[in-house]
């Protein structure tokens with residue numbers, strides 16, 4: 001446990017970690033993050049806490065061995081306090097009220113050769129239709145992180161996702177950062193966060209008669225303790241992070257995405273892809289599914305991975 005804590009604290013101190021989840025084309029990724037994608041698979045921006053507020057922790061890249069050995073959920077006591085406040089990353093677990101917070105999940109059980117495929121939909125239609133065709137042809141179900149705006153713009157595709165047995169995750173209405181970390185804007189209030197979640201859920205209910213609860217995927221992967229408390233209060237018990245980022249959003253080629261995803265395969269891994277045309281994730285998907293099957297993996301939704 002102490003090794004995990006040290007590694008995550010180091011990650012939290014590394015405020016420059018890239019935010020992988022780029023669903024909205026209108027909000028560009030930080031240039032520094034694009035220029036230097038970390039070598040590890042997992043690059044969610046875990047914290048908005050400035051590095052200066054945790055001076056005792058060395059700034060290092062997340063160790064890949066650590067990444068591959070983590071268990072099903074990260075320790076919520078290791079998250080920073082509300083952004084802008086004094087960092088509280090080392091607060092003893094006993095002082096926390098765990099039930100008030102959603103569970104942050106970046107992988108499932110490592111006991112079986114099972115992985116989850118998740119796709120974020122927040123920009124254009126992109127390859128969504130092709131992705132659905134591939135999943136249908138290969139007999140694979142997946143999770144889709146859905147913004148309310150995307151749902152409203154693409155009701156036919158949302159309807160298909162539900163009809164074909166896929167699983168939905170609330171990716172907010174507008175894909176704005178809840179903490180402001182990746183967008184340079186102010187953190188959203190609890191009320192604004194609740195509206196983002198509710199508007200999306202209402203759109204999904206109205207269009208497809210489905211729910212996104214209890215799964216929340218934070219835009220850009222931006223989270224802090226206030227976010228996981230706020231989403232829990234709205235009925236989102238699981239903050240859906242990921243193990244393996246395809247890097248498609250970062251301009252990786254189809255072949256590069258495929259190689260990266262197959263190299264990073266591990267029992268319990270959660271993959272994050274994007275449906276938008278800015279990423280070659282859709283074209284890479286058939287090769288990824290075939291390659292994972294050759295390695296003996298079953299694929300499915302995040303919900304299936306966590307509750308087989």
Ligand SMILES: [Zn+2]
Pocket residue numbers: 021022023024120121122171175218219220
């Ligand atoms: Zn996104």
